Amino acid sequence: MAVTLADVAAVCRLSMSTVSRALSHPERVNARTRSRVERIARELGYVRHEVTRSQVSRRTAIIGLIVPDIANPFFSVMTKAVQDRAWKKGYSVMLADTDERAADEPDRARVLAEQADGLILASPRADDGRLREIARSSPVAFANREIARSSPVVFANREVDGAAGVVIDEYAGMNEAVQYLVSLGHRSICYLSGPGRSWSDQRRREAIGAACRAHGAELTELGPFEPQIQAGMRAADVIRFRGATAAIAYDDMIALGLIARLAERRVKVGREISVIGIDCGPLSEAAHPMLTTVHLPGAELGALAVDLLLDRLDPAAAGREPPRVRLESRLVIRGSTGLRVP
Amino acid sequence: MAVTLADVAAVCRLSMSTVSRALSHPERVNARTRSRVERIARELGYVRHEVTRSQVSRRTAIIGLIVPDIANPFFSVMTKAVQDRAWKKGYSVMLADTDERAADEPDRARVLAEQADGLILASPRADDGRLREIARSSPVAFANREIARSSPVVFANREVDGAAGVVIDEYAGMNEAVQYLVSLGHRSICYLSGPGRSWSDQRRREAIGAACRAHGAELTELGPFEPQIQAGMRAADVIRFRGATAAIAYDDMIALGLIARLAERRVKVGREISVIGIDCGPLSEAAHPMLTTVHLPGAELGALAVDLLLDRLDPAAAGREPPRVRLESRLVIRGSTGLRVP
DNA sequence: CACGATGCTGCCAACGCTTGCAGCAATTGT
């Protein structure tokens, strides 16, 4: 057995209450008592049993984060930011990776919710109905009492009716990208789409479609592709028969695979064909030529999701409207795009 | 307030013990009772309060994972494996990212240990002394009782005396790499070293040194470099004045930055200079030419660390010697290496 | 028919800490 509060109290010849207060609300006990308690606690090697504390106080200081694939740089960058912000605010992060299986999300959410004070769902793949269910988890009534044990949920990179969330507005970035391509002379653009279950893919597709119509470019679509380098390579083999002179990929992974394979085929990226990716962290610089990309503020997304969640955790937030925040994206021009050669 | 066991018991007209057993040890109650309890619990929307359960049972079913940088693909791949294995065994993962700050490791370990049943420290940067301290956390004695509240620790990618761990034996892989370069005619090899605090860097350096002596190649060292693409780019500017015809980088990030910058400088990688990386996940294929790399089984490392940890969690493991496991590395030959041109 | 075995269920203490309330002394104001 470990040293408990009772042990410390016994040695101090004080009641447990006082010891507990000395350790948790130092301002509520005499300064001398406090330092004596602190010293003895230290000498005995007392460490508070956090689990018990959580049980009594109804909070674990844990936030749960669910991502589709932590190995995807976009999510690992975001996770890093979540973790960092949470740590600074005194919270720990429990991580769940669904490996892109939408069906697992409710399960994972349920399990995390049992121990976390709140949940962040990043780019969830499940449908709106299921997500809404997760968001207001089991509001059953019983014996005239409201049922509470529901963890607040914040969605990142996904809009769900009536739920709190942070999203990245990709519209502007995509529009910039298309406009830039058109200004370079490209008239036929190919979108390499991401997994159908991705809400972002829908948005990107819409945004590109609208931009192409606005700027008078023709749009073709290829896909869906998994957000992985291998998939991008496969895309390279298909794209050349489409007559497009420029491609926008669902994400940098696909774009990277694409230009690697094109380079292998001796196609000069940035000259014979222009490629634009969509940001997943610092990877866009790994290629040669370096990837022109629509930068997504993944780190800010994560940090903000934490802020929103902690805000909701405050009981004062109970009544308030779930907050929605929108971040901006922007085009970063590098070497993988260039003037259309006739 | 939420529905508690007591509520369910009241509706069932049974004692809490019976309800508890019906839900947790179904075989210990009458089949009819059990299904009645299950039905009513479901109807009332009862969900067991895991925190209380943990408090009583002394286990949280959480394992803590500490990594230096989750945005580094090596760790995100490993984390994914840890998470996956843990989930399959009924555990959740709490993640801490120290952002390469060795000094933070003890703090993070302490906090995680308060809520986790055990800890995995991946490539910790702190020194052996501190790590040993973490591993046997505070064995103070008091009033004739042993102090237990110490979470078992497993180290991944680091050997610590007397502690359990999984490491990757990079010796063979590095030797293969050097041997291969020599067989291609290279006699002067440059090692781009990683951060000095990295234990792996020491091992890799030693391994390469030994291999160079064994195969009669001359070794120069450049560095230290942070494991990031940017750092690799900087390396490119330095390496060309060193007369080496081949380089081995501390990791793929550095290698990727290196060859991207070299390509920019119109140096033909794989012909004028050969580059070998050390695996961080699937990135080695992102470059053109694709990176020859020493493959490190990061996913296996993670899964195995979980297995070891869960093993140690079994009280039967109390006496046993802390297990040590060693995984193999191997060279994967791709396009970034080639015959030396005179 | 009696007796032990067996199968279920209930009682109750325990887990370690927090916190509202009350008690008590010292301090302050009048």
Add this chain to the structure above:
DNA sequence: ACAATTGCTGCAAGCGTTGGCAGCATCGTG
């Protein structure tokens, strides 16, 4: 000098589950 206030500490009731022990039918066996 007395009441009111202030500052500190102790008491005890929880928090929601679990599990050892005991009680009580029911069953099978000699």
